[in-house]
Amino acid sequence: xxxxxxxxxxGNDAGGVTTYTAVGAHYGFALLWLLLLSTAGLLVIQEMCAxxxxxxxKGLSDxxxxxxxxxxxxxxxxxxxxxxxxxxxxxxxxxxxxLELLGVxxxxxxPAAALVIWALIVFFSYRVVERALFVLVLAFVAYPISxxxxxxxxxxxxxxxxxxxxxxQQAALIAxxxxxxxxxxxxxxxxxxxxxxxxxxxxxxxRFARVDVYLGAILTGLNGFFIIVAAGAVLFPAxxxxxxxxxxxxxxxxxxxxxxxxxxxxxxxGASLLAALVMPLSxxxxxxxxxxxxxxxxxxxxxxxxxxxxxxFLIAIGALVVLSPNVPLIPLILVSQNVxxxxxxxxxxxxxxxxxxxxxxxxxxxxxxSQVVGxxxxxxxxxxxxxxxAVTVFGL
Amino acid sequence: MPYLSEIQNRRVIEPxxxxxxxxxxxxxVPQGQFPAAxxxxxxxxxxEKVVRWADLAxxxxxxxxxxxxxATPPAQLxxxxxxxxxxxxxxxxxxxxxxxxxxxxxxQLSEVDGxxxxxxxDVGLRGLLRRVGAEGVAERIAGVAGRRLPRGIIPWHxxxxxxxxxxxxxxxxxxxxxxxxxxxxxxxxxxxxDVVEEMTADERVAVFQQLDLETAADALQEVEPEMQAAxxxxxPEERAADILEEMDPDEAADLLQDLPEDRRxxxxxxxxxxxxxxxxxxxxxxxxxxxxxxxxxFVALPGEQTAAQSIDQLREKKxxxxxxxxxxxxxxxxxxxxxxxxxDLVVAPPETKVxxxxxxxxxxxxxxxxxEEVASLIAKYDLLALxxxxxxxxxxxxxxxxxxxxxxxxxxxxxxxxxxxxx
Numbered sequence: 001x002x003x004x005x006x007x008x009x010x011g012n013d014a015g016g017v018t019t020y021t022a023v024g025a026h027y028g029f030a031l032l033w034l035l036l037l038s039t040a041g042l043l044v045i046q047e048m049c050a051x052x053x054x055x056x057x058k059g060l061s062d063x064x065x066x067x068x069x070x071x072x073x074x075x076x077x078x079x080x081x082x083x084x085x086x087x088x089x090x091x092x093x094x095x096x097x098x099l100e101l102l103g104v105x106x107x108x109x110x111p112a113a114a115l116v117i118w119a120l121i122v123f124f125s126y127r128v129v130e131r132a133l134f135v136l137v138l139a140f141v142a143y144p145i146s147x148x149x150x151x152x153x154x155x156x157x158x159x160x161x162x163x164x165x166x167x168x169q170q171a172a173l174i175a176x177x178x179x180x181x182x183x184x185x186x187x188x189x190x191x192x193x194x195x196x197x198x199x200x201x202x203x204x205x206x207r208f209a210r211v212d213v214y215l216g217a218i219l220t221g222l223n224g225f226f227i228i229v230a231a232g233a234v235l236f237p238a239x240x241x242x243x244x245x246x247x248x249x250x251x252x253x254x255x256x257x258x259x260x261x262x263x264x265x266x267x268x269x270g271a272s273l274l275a276a277l278v279m280p281l282s283x284x285x286x287x288x289x290x291x292x293x294x295x296x297x298x299x300x301x302x303x304x305x306x307x308x309x310x311x312x313f314l315i316a317i318g319a320l321v322v323l324s325p326n327v328p329l330i331p332l333i334l335v336s337q338n339v340x341x342x343x344x345x346x347x348x349x350x351x352x353x354x355x356x357x358x359x360x361x362x363x364x365x366x367x368x369x370s371q372v373v374g375x376x377x378x379x380x381x382x383x384x385x386x387x388x389x390a391v392t393v394f395g396l
Numbered sequence: 397m398p399y400l401s402e403i404q405n406r407r408v409i410e411p412x413x414x415x416x417x418x419x420x421x422x423x424x425v426p427q428g429q430f431p432a433a434x435x436x437x438x439x440x441x442x443x444e445k446v447v448r449w450a451d452l453a454x455x456x457x458x459x460x461x462x463x464x465x466x467a468t469p470p471a472q473l474x475x476x477x478x479x480x481x482x483x484x485x486x487x488x489x490x491x492x493x494x495x496x497x498x499x500x501x502x503x504q505l506s507e508v509d510g511x512x513x514x515x516x517x518d519v520g521l522r523g524l525l526r527r528v529g530a531e532g533v534a535e536r537i538a539g540v541a542g543r544r545l546p547r548g549i550i551p552w553h554x555x556x557x558x559x560x561x562x563x564x565x566x567x568x569x570x571x572x573x574x575x576x577x578x579x580x581x582x583x584x585x586x587x588x589x590d591v592v593e594e595m596t597a598d599e600r601v602a603v604f605q606q607l608d609l610e611t612a613a614d615a616l617q618e619v620e621p622e623m624q625a626a627x628x629x630x631x632p633e634e635r636a637a638d639i640l641e642e643m644d645p646d647e648a649a650d651l652l653q654d655l656p657e658d659r660r661x662x663x664x665x666x667x668x669x670x671x672x673x674x675x676x677x678x679x680x681x682x683x684x685x686x687x688x689x690x691x692x693x694f695v696a697l698p699g700e701q702t703a704a705q706s707i708d709q710l711r712e713k714k715x716x717x718x719x720x721x722x723x724x725x726x727x728x729x730x731x732x733x734x735x736x737x738x739x740d741l742v743v744a745p746p747e748t749k750v751x752x753x754x755x756x757x758x759x760x761x762x763x764x765x766x767x768e769e770v771a772s773l774i775a776k777y778d779l780l781a782l783x784x785x786x787x788x789x790x791x792x793x794x795x796x797x798x799x800x801x802x803x804x805x806x807x808x809x810x811x812x813x814x815x816x817x818x819x
Binding site for chain 2: 066071290292303
């Protein structure tokens with residue numbers, strides 16, 4: 001598997017599954033057009049970041065620091081830290097929700113998961129565990145099967161994809177921004193570029209890597225599509241408001257029947273743990289890279305205090321948010337994806353300025369099509385963000 | 397001493413005070429140890445202008461052109477010129493193997509022989525804070541907490557801009573810096589320590605593998621105590637033991653004290669007998685007592701010996717210069733009887749017994765004395781060293797002024813003065 005497909009998988013986390021399920025359950029197929037646009041945006045932006053990694057051999061935070069200096073780097077890194085911090089909280093919410101389905105209280109599951117993840121990173125190689133968790137995530141193959149055997153009304157699916165409709169109610173805007181935010185997370189852009197650099201992919205090899213990057217983005221889109229279709233066909237007609245993991249699990253009912261909860265629980269657990277493992281680490285790498293602080297999991301706290309401190313902080317804060325009394329898990333996950341959506345335009349502007357800059361990219365700078373699609377995506381996310389903030393603050 | 401971030405964006409005015417633009421960048425040709433600032437890049441309403449640095453005068457708060465902008469000859473940057481802000485600032489300094497080390501947070505400039513020169517790369521937290529205008533505030537906060545912000549400046553002559561490997565790659569992305577190990581060995585050990593403290597763990601170990609033993613030992617003594625232990629833990633045991641042997645016994649003992657017990661024993665076992673026994677003896681005293689900081693290297697003259705015999709003894713042993721400030725006289729049991737100076741010994745008739753020329757009123761301290769008390773005694777009586785004795789009055793070692801200099805001087809002073817002397 002190449003970096004593109006792995007990144008596509010990583011998008012399939014607690015935030016993704018929950019958001020797509022909620023969108024399908026509450027709005028049927030009506031927001032599929034937005035998923036289509038987001039996937040197109042994701043495809044173009046992931047390609048930009050992968051190309052930047054191949055051409056410059058540097059990570060995204062590296063380039064931001066070298067091109068825009070200290071102050072703008074601080075802005076970008078704070079945005080990344082907040083977005084990823086909220087994602088980590090969402091992953092722990094996913095852990096809590098999935099294990100509650102299987103009968104484990106969150107007061108047990110969340111601290112245990114946090115400790116295990118921290119210990120894995122500090123004392124062992126998390127790579128081995130990464131593979132095992134990938135296998136659990138395969139449980140989500142159940143979605144395309146569910147989506148097909150439930151015989152949805154394919155005409156309305158196509159209509160949902162082709163005709164843009166959007167209510168201006170707060171709840172609808174929250175769902176829409178969460179959909180964009182979970183499909184194109186700021187996190188994925190840093191991750192894909194770092195993976196390309198890590199693998200040492202250069203200009204020559206990039207021609208092949210590009211296919212993998214496109215496949216990864218399409219995978220993310222298809223995954224969202226089938227979850228929304230399954231939820232839209234099963235939950236929407238029954239007017240289910242997704243308030244818990246067991247509500248969400250019903251979307252797999254047509255395939256798994258009584259075992260739906262188990263199937264959903266296993267998939268969600270694998271996806272949440274996987275992301276909770278990778279997300280704090282890659283955030284720490286990106287931030288330390290930007291400021292020239294020592295990083296690497298083979299270091300100890302004395303050698304790399306900021307690096308070790310940062311991911312420990314992220315894991316701790318994520319777990320604590322979920323453990324605070326009376327936090328509803330599903331709304332917490334949806335809000336976290338809104339945070340991603342709100343911060344996405346900031347990260348996109350940096351990406352577009354860098355990928356379009358000939359002094360950075362030489363003859364590999366963005367062409368007109370990439371630049372227009374990228375700007376369009378940034379405008380779409382900004383418009384939804386501004387719309388949501390306006391509706392929330394002014395109660396329009 | 398200005399930093400690039402402090403002069404960047406300064407207003408540039410004509411002789412009559414008319415503002416013509418801002419200073420955006422300074423260009424140098426990277427040759428020689430400390431390249432001189434040769435060109436200034438100005439942002440003017442008419443676009444970017446390059447002028448010779450010599451056509452500008454630095455004044456408080458702004459730069460003044462020596463003649464009007466139209467009358468100043470425009471300059472051309474040669475292809476090998478480096479623009480400090482564009483090409484160096486915010487870039488990574490990598491080691492010779494291409495692994496990343498640190499980032500250039502600021503560039504230090506200094507007036508040398510009437511020319512502004514690039515003298516160092518600031519890779520520390522201070523540089524980062526200065527760039528966002530928060531150095532002063534952070535310094536005050538750290539001061540309240542009783543700490544100092546760490547400095548991290550790599551002298552420029554240790555840094556080499558690397559040329560781009562791929563010619564088609566854009567130039568700005570290709571400038572990288574390196575610290576070659578051979579150059580490192582030419583430095584004063586205290587400066588090697590400063591540079592090493594800024595490196596990654598792997599790089600540090602590589603440096604201490606390659607330096608010759610004596611330089612490695614001297615440099616290791618200058619490294620921060622916590623980092624010393626980390627370096628010694630990461631080195632192969634044989635090499636670590638060899639370096640420890642070369643260190644002053646008191647410094648080696650302090651370092652070993654910070655290691656886990658089994659590792660400490662391993663290393664002491666690997667050391668030569670003589671050095672090992674000195675160190676082991678020192679290890680029995682608490683770290684912050686006179687016994688913990690003293691050195692067991694000293695010159696002890698038997699009391700019945702004559703002045704001539706004593707001079708022969710010195711000629712044979714060739715003690716380090718700092719050990720000859722005071723010569724101690726001991727009896728057959730090793731009990732401290734008195735002290736004399738090298739001068740006393742040389743001017744005395746050759747056949748005189750040393751007991752006749754020594755001063756028996758010698759100030760001495762028991763090994764358990766707290767080190768703060770030792771420091772204040774040394775400061776009060778203007779001594780260069782103090783003898784340390786055991787309960788029976790036998791001479792164990794000496795505490796020299798450099799063992800307690802940190803306790804006498806204001807915090808951080810030693811470090812800074814060493815940097816400025818070495819430069």
